[in-house]
Amino acid sequence: PGSSGLVLCGPLVEASLMARGSVALRRLNGVAILSLHNPPVNALSSAVRSGLLQGVETAIADPSVRCLVIRGDGKTFPAGADITEFGKASFNDGPSLNDIMPVLENSPKPVVAAIDGTALGGGLELALSCHWRLATPRAKLGLPEVLIGLLPGAGGTQRLPRLIGVEAALEMMLRGRPVSAQQAKDSGLVDQVLEPDVELDAAACEFAESISSIPLEGRRVGLQSVPVPEGTRVSAVLEHLDGLCASQVPKHPGGAPGRAVISAVKAALSMPLMEGIDEEARLFMDLVVSTQSKARRHIFFAERAAGRLPPAESTAEEPRLLRRVGVVGAGTMGSGIASAALAAKGLNLQVILVDQSDEALARGRASVTRALTSLAKRKRLGRASPEQVMAQRLTFATDLAALSECDLVVEAVFERLDLKQKVFRSLASILSPEAILCTNTSTLDVDKIASAAGQSRRASVLGMHFFSPAHLMKLVEVVRGAETGHRALATVLSLTKAMGKVGVVVGNCDGFVGNRVLNPYSVQAAFLLEEGARPRQVDSVLRKFGMPMGPFEMADLAGNDIGYNVRRENGLLDPATRPAGLRYSEIADKLVEAGRLGQKSCRGWYRYEKDKKGPQEDPEVMALIRSHRESNGIQARSEDAVTTKEILERCLYPLVNEAFKTLEEGIASRPSDVDVIYIYGYGWPDWRGGPLFWAEEEVGLVQLLETIQRYAKEQPDVPHWRPSELLVQLVQTNTPLSQWEKITAADSSLGRRARL
Secondary structure, eight states, rough: TTTTOOOEEEETTOOSSTTTTTTEEEEEETTTEEEETTTTTTTHHHHHHHHHHHHHHHOOOOHOOOOEEEEETOOOOSSSSSGGGSGGGGGGSOOOOEEEEEEEEOOSSEEEEEEEEEEHHHHHHHHHSSEEEETTTTEEEEOOGGGGGGOOOSSSHHHHHHHOOOOHHHHHHHHHOOHHHHHHHHHHSSSOOOHHHHHOOHHHHHHHHHHTTTSSSSOGGSSSOOOOTTTOOOOHHHHHHHHHHHHHHHHHHGGGHHHHHHHHHHHHSOOOOHHHHHHHHHHHHHHTSSHHHHHHHHHHHHHHHHHOOOOGGGOOOOOOOEEEEEEEEEEEHHHHHHHHHHHTTTTTOOOEEEEESSHHHHHHHHHHHHHHHHHHHTTTTTTTOOHHHHHHHHHSSSGGGGGOOOSSEOOOOOOOOHHHHHHHHHHHHHHOOOOOEOOOOSOOOOHHHHTTTTTTGGEEEEEEEEEEEETTTOOEEEEEETTTHHHHHHHHHHHHHHHTOOOEOOOSTTTHHHHHHHHHHHHHHHHHHHHTHHHHHHHHHHHHHHHOOOOOHHHHHOOHHHHHHHHHTTTTEEESSSSSTOOOOOOOOOEEETTTBBGGBSSSBBBBTTTSSSSSHHHHHHHHHHHHHHTTTOOOOGGGGGGGHHHHHHHHHHHHHHHHHHHHHTTTSHHHHHHHHHHHHHHHHHOOOOHHIIIIIIEEEEEEEHHHHHHHHHHHTTGGSOOOHHHHHHTTOOOOGGHHHHHHOOOOTTTOOOOO
16 A cells, blocks of 8 residues: 555455555455444545545546445444544545545446445545445444534535434434434435345445446435425424524533534535535534533543553463352342343353342342333333343342352442451352452452451452443443452452443542542532532532532432431541541431431431422521531531632642542552543543543633642642642642653552552
8 A cells, every 4th residue: 555545455355464554445346335433433534535535536437337335344334534643634635535526426427335344434434425325233423522522524414414404413422322324224324225245346346237227316415405294394493403503402511512513514505515514614613622522532542541550560371261150149239230230242151140138139139120110111121021131131139159160250249348248258269269249339448448358359359330220231340359360350350340440440449530539529518518508509510510410419409418427437436436626517417317317217317298390498407507507616607709710720629639549549550440430430520521521621720729739739638738739849840731650650659559
């Protein structure tokens, strides 16, 4: 291949002869087959675009070629643009997709897109500029750009509505979810779905021959008008789109991609193709430089990095093959974990769920039934029904001995160290020496739990911190103990991936990353109540920031007794065992002691009533808060004096500061891991990119540090305001967060104090 990325070859070309980022042109009985090669997803990089344009022009000029077929090399059509090029000089290198599309669309020879695997983003836009589209039964087609804060930028907003109509096109573009080959056929997006197991090149060539004499005028999508319902004026459709934008697209910056998509579709309705493409390009460029898109692209790559160990920790050890998985505890978490294991893609696991009584197992059975029904609706069970899965692969037992042949067991009993240790001692006497033992603790010391299993098993013990509901929440913190072995770690990461989850490896400390970092957020929220704020006031500010709920709504949902029990375990309830000089708010403790456990008791920070939607403010809570202020001699400010700015600073800045500390201590292995944990575990808005991305991109590290230092002086009895040394040095050396490891490498005092 030359610099263009084009490879000219005969019909027997070997894939190994193709360089990454190249296009092979083969001629077969009058059909030119252009195969795009850029593994793993055949992304449309600058080299691929250059090769494609040259290949198309070569085939059109060749008198021996009657038809063109475009396909992806291997098992996927191009799955989009190369988003690593966005914002870089290479983004403008060579021809753009919008340079290539008119050449394809206006070709005097039929062009067929032969789609296997995924045709996403720029890949689908490429197919839209072809005259015909074929798909294998397993193909998925979509325009998911909104998920990374963009809109389709290569004519997709202009051609898709012309082909399948405004409503269907908006459904695909605003949701960002791919459709199946059959759904695409039903909507008119593809012309034919091939038979299963057919050889793609042969079928595409046969199809190309069959349509070679059909006139192309009606096949050029961009030259068609956007169809509107009979008797409907275009102006009425435009008004409908304005209403749709106002009513269904969020007004915050995270809604920018949706608003841009609707604006571009309006252009498709009211402008010729090339003018509409110019408008699409303008909207695209506005989005590509926006913070919300940078944030979403950051999370896109962060999620993919999270499942990998850092280079220094990587290992070639293969995961253990799992056949049987056990779960101890049939409560909410245990039944959710069992359901996730049953739905693990490609593993066909036998699952044994154990609890101490038939009554507990009956409740667990009902919970698993509900969870599997939910997963079936999301197409996560394949072709099997929930009833079939439970009958064929789920066993219930009241004796731990039923787990004796399990390859991996997850303990999900109550959050008490002594109870978990008891379970681990029993499991150690039952399971094979090679079995992997996992604890679902959310805060407890994994090494102390592991000690109960005996020294010989320490390499096979680690934490799997699922988030509730466990069958749906995407995050699992994979907690590595001091002696956890590489194979156990690799096995658990493989299992979480099969479950459809993101496994993030974290170190062992109180609360790991997620709950440790959350603690100062909750503590400051309580201090704000002492000083004059209301629960609803604090929650509303955090909701407007983009969180799905505020700290008090979240506590009510989780159960206020959970935090209470953790504080009791840590000796915080009793002033005699509390660290000397520590500022501590007892409001949350008094709430639990008054029986206000949250949603499960219909009373917590709020009141919950069946005939009223959502949490209701309760005068009893404000009376409890006022009584606490009076008994502790706290002079509260007026509610108006507690500003939105102060609430955001006091709740979010110490959270970010603690996140920096997890980095400097080696509890988190990379900044993006913290962001992934908060996006998928705690509802941080994806358009803000996670706490550390937000701190650097929106707040600024200098401003962040100065504010933390100010609060540290105002609240000297609150340890979480002590600035992270890593943050201090990043600011002092003007080092971007992406180069944070230069700081830790240069300063041995930061030293990665906990092994990951």
